[in-house]
Amino acid sequence: MSENLYIVCLMAWVIIGVLSLTIMWSRQGQGTGLVLAFFCNMALIHWFSGVITFFPWYSSAEYSTTTAGFGVSTAGMAAFAIGCFGFAPLFFHVEDETSPFRIAESDSKFLRLFLTIGIGSLVLGAVGAREIPSAAAILSGGQAFGFAGIGFGIWQSYLHQDRKQLLLCLAAAPAFPLLTLILQGFLGFGVGYTIIVVCFFVAIYRPRWTMALLVIPVGYLALSFFVTYMRDRNQIRSVVWGGGRMEERINQAEETFQQFEWFDPLNRRHLDDIDRRLNYNWMVGAAMAHLRTPNDFGKGETLWMGVLAIIPRVLWPDKPIQAGSMNFVSHYTGVKFAEGTSVGMGLIFEFYVNFGTYGVLIGMFIVGALVRYADRRAGVELRWGSPIAFARWFLIGEFLLLVGGSIIEIVPNLVLAVVLTAGLRYLYPDHPSMGLPEGSVDTSTDSPQL
Secondary structure (H helix, E strand, O other): OOHHHHHHHHHHHHHHHHHHHHHHHOOOOOOOOHHHHHHHHHHHHHHHHHHHHHOOOOOOOOHHHHHHHHHHHHHHHHHHHHHHHHHHHHHOOHHHHHOOEEOOOOHHHHHHHHHHHHHHHHHHHHOOHHHOOOHHHHHHHHHHHHHHHHHHHHHHHHHHOOHHHHHHHHHHHHHHHHHHHHHHOOOHHHHHHHHHHHHHHHHHHOOOHHHHOOHHHHHHHHHHHHHHHHHOHHHHHHHHHOOOOHHHHHHHHHHHHHOOOOOOOOOHHHHHHHHHHOOOHHHHHHHHHHOOOHHHOOOOHHHHHHHHOOOOOOOOOOOOOOOOOOOHHHHHHOOOOOOOOOOOOOHHHHHHHHHHHHHHHHHHHHHHHHHHHHHHHHHHHHHHOOHHHHHHHHHHHHHHOOOOOOHHHHHHHHHHHHHHHHHHHHHOOOOOOOOOOOOEEOOOOOOOOO
């Protein structure tokens, strides 16, 4: 790839990011930040490594492989943007933009319900309930309700102008990475959760453009947090995965961050850490080099497995399909990994190994349309005063954000989101309000600015 074309690819990501934020803040946005969250998650695993590879003082053995993969991932994001901003709006309804906000006395009940399900699922998972067949999938869906609850709490704080409740909800954002670090030894899941909460807040409160500049110091702080974690990752996981007591885990985390390292773009170790852990481009490039003939491609193999994964393990105890890459990365790249190493495929890689570049373009176009529609529906149901319908669409959007995982993980979770919210609707029927009922709020004025 020529240098000029590479710069175009880097700038294309910036344009798509700005477009995501601009449309979200427009009066037609009506979303909950899921589109912006999707972009941020994709940028973490594709754009950052693309930037580092462009540094003239940094050389990598996978340079050509990474640049080739970065070109395909950029094309995929362009297709995502077309599906998201060009195709999905064709299915929106004008009345969604003019309907008033609705406040109901029962809203606090649903807030407590969502948070209880989320926290309860997290606790059950921590005490070993995931070992029960099919329980892991259900608990994963249950935990997602916790984020719907936090989002619903942010929305309630907006309606009632309750700054105390807003601060409590936002306090959860930085807590997630620390929580997943101590409980699981992983940082990535917590970062993804933080992105969801922050993007929800930005979508609802729509802070002034000047506050958008905070993304620079916040991004720098996040990179510093990451390189500090990577430095001591083995020690942290040794304590967590070794069954260490909670006190030992907290002490290890405290010791790690007492020696906090600020990210240095000239530090080779820092750049290597980002390149190793946040570079999904090289996998795409490796697959491009490895798959030579049409018969080498999967032709929908992993997508079909995603459909089969819907069958609960309690009904199919010997089901060979598992969450994760299931060795597909090695199979389609020819690269062997250490025994026990789990490497996430990512959406771009999965679409490519199944159908090539056209698969990436079509797949990301469809994903873009689905994410934008789910985001829009979640926002509309929230404003109509239909908490469970909001939760359904928000959960669907949440599971579409598993950009570093695989279709095998996404499809069953989408079905689970529909099933769980259908059960809640049966237990707690709520009805969206379409007119100007008592408790409605006029939306003729703009959202309050921060």
